[in-house]
Amino acid sequence: MRDIAGLKAALDGITLSDDRALLRQKSRDFYWYSPILKARMDGLSAELWAQPRNEAEVLRALAAARVRGVPVTVRGGATGNYGQCVPLDGGLVLDTTAMTAPLALTDGVLVAEAGARMIDLDLWARERGWELRLWPSTKRSATIGGFVAGGGAGVGGIAHGTMRERGNLLGLRVATMQDPPAILDIEGDEAAPVNRTYGTTGVITQVRMPVAPAQAWRDVALAFPEYGAAVRFAHALSYADGIAKKMCAAFQPVLVPYFKGIADAVPKGTALVLAMVTTAGMVALRDMAREHGGALVAEQDTVAAERDPHATPFYEYCWNHTTLQVLKQDRGVTYLQCRFPFDGTVEAVEAATALFPDEVWMHTECVRFGGRITMSALPVIRWRDAARLAEIMAAFEALGIGIANPHVFTIEEGSGYRRVPGDQLGFKRMADPLGLLNPGKMRDFTRADP
Template sequence: MTTIENTQELQRILPELNWLTSPIHIKRLSKDFYWFSPLLKAQLADKKADLIVRPRNEDELKQLICETVRLNVPVTVRGGGTGNYGQSIPLNGGVIIDMTDFNQLNWIKDGVASVRPGMKLGSLEESARESGWELRCMPSTYKMATIGGLFSGGFGGIGSINYGPISASGNVLAARVMTLENPPRIIELRGYETLNFHHTYGTNGILVELEVALAPARQWDEYMLAFADLSHAVHFAKSMTNSVGIDKRNIAVFDAQSAAHFSEASENLKAGENLVIAIVSSNSKEPMLELLEEKLGRIAWSQIAADMQQNQHTLMEYCWNHSTLHALKKDDSLTYLQANYLADKLLEQLAGIREQVGDEVGVHLEFIRSTDSSLFVTGLPLIHYSTPERLMELISIHQSLGIKINNPHVYTLEDGKHGGRLSDEILTSKKQNDPHSLLNVGKVRSLC
């Protein structure tokens, strides 16, 4: 039997599951935001699943896994589909397991949440706030993204300025993972053990539960801050990040050409001004303003936390990779890179890029803490795309200046964030937990 026939047999055997069979649903749920990359857009445009299924609990998932293994059906697991690397796009058809109905909040207590992987981060944030807590880390796509998707394919986000990326010790406390075997096993992991499943695109097991640490909730005010000089904006952002007495949730820097893609910025910035988006607690306004004056900046636009809660419009959605989405809406010839800068050489590296390529590459910086709490500057610079060859040249130019690039224009695990190779531990877990190589086929280059 073919993969399509085996997938249809899977539906016939398990008719009580929630199957989505319409071509429109299959096409939509077979995609993520891969089209941010012109290279991935060309490579993945025709890839799709044969069927979509939405398990609602662990028992349904176990039934499904038993039959997928028996019938040799490829499996791709997805959450909200907000990733940008094609990580939830099936390369070989089969079934997509959409986890968004597997979304129960088990409990919140003592600053810890136990949650099923399909719960949207926005919903988890709301539930946590009812108990006086909030998420330590969430992407700018938090309204759509799931907690399982963040752990399986994400890095950092809003809150990482305090708590580091999602992989920092103490952020994810425990995980339960289901293997792709008949019958499947449940693996229970704590602490560092969970990291073998972080940013692996669901290739070495299916997350069924996470325990994540929370942060005390704050009232966050939002500011667009304007600077005539980019160096002043960067110095302000670094000082804010290092100011232990100022409560903040996100600090992002954009040069004038990148800020022009945001409606509020274009309406409130003067020509040539650079932008800092600052998410700051209400009780830290006064010291922030003192620092702002010292660094020669001004408030271009702001709203208090109550206004944001009422109008549901937040500057958080202009940070991290959501900014790329805003830019692409105005100019679909743009794309982006993912860059890690040296904090102590940041301005030197930015100047080197500008000297070699001019305004072909924009500036978008996110200031966070690394896993050891030191200052860490990551970026998502906008690129004026022309050809694949020129894109590779731009990557090489960044690397020659000591800027590390996590290539967002590839869909294999090794060639993106993992820096060329997967750890032996991840490869071993892949072989042990997916012995038939059915999970997200084609995404682990080492095994292709």
């Protein structure tokens, strides 16, 4: 029996709750996208919720949990998709969302507390002439710490790759579960074992990352007579070095009616490309679209849209927001995460799209990996059962398409091509020898002295 009452008493002065309804709410993320994870995770709940305001309170919470053998699961914006911040074994949920301060921006290096929302950091940086290089389509609710620990791809990927690339994460301050818990200030390759390890290797308290000079971004929507033309255009746009861009995605016509804010602007039955390009790139973009048989059908100022709670920046139709837009109207779908081969990318997209026309609705995002351009896909999938999902994954893999399986919750099984190189297991053994941080999410970890 865990001493939660003792833990609560020891954390006096820190914002806490053991209200059961609140605990259930604070123990969830977007795991329900996956019917497989939904069956496994529905009903799981922490036993105590704490919201530290600073590093000192984080360390106090970790020390008090460690001495009582209570597991700790970190939670940021809770927009993760694989039950990453769902506690598998109860314990304490440590909520970072009161640690939100941007701390410094000097010579293109941003330092911020881990619980800062990415939208707020981007706007703060913009006031100083800079912008985030990368953000997830959940920018308006995700935290910077959650993006590092659980996400890592998204808008900006066509220019800067993913968070896996050296240089996209400069350094971290991270609280360990050692005896006693301590703060490590690590940078470069040293910080890699905390990158995309779901809070199993430490609690990030501060993030240091590079930012880019701010640009005037336009959201653009372009219609194409069929999906193949949209994919070819999107792929060509990624190589068009004269047109600065932050995002470029192609959607099959079947998905367009689910995009409430722009569906009416897109001619019925046409395929869609959504992109973010600079104002300076608009003339070249129109010329290029004409050459590919497409036409601009809608545009808006990206920053104005994301500041307006009633508007939808176009990136909220992209990445894993595509699935969400469909799920809002049809709960019978799920999704996959794929990466197409570098050579023959367009052909592989067309081949995969042709495989399951009634069950898989394709949507591809242009992205760089290790300096090479390809497409990621988050296809929407009509859910039948786990066996059928496995067949679809196997068929994709047979075409040379990599899968980062979003229907499993361990780092090792799920991350696929998104896994960050580095000695994650060795770091965990040092930073969390008792295995109290988000237990169950790093499959290969076992306690040395149980």
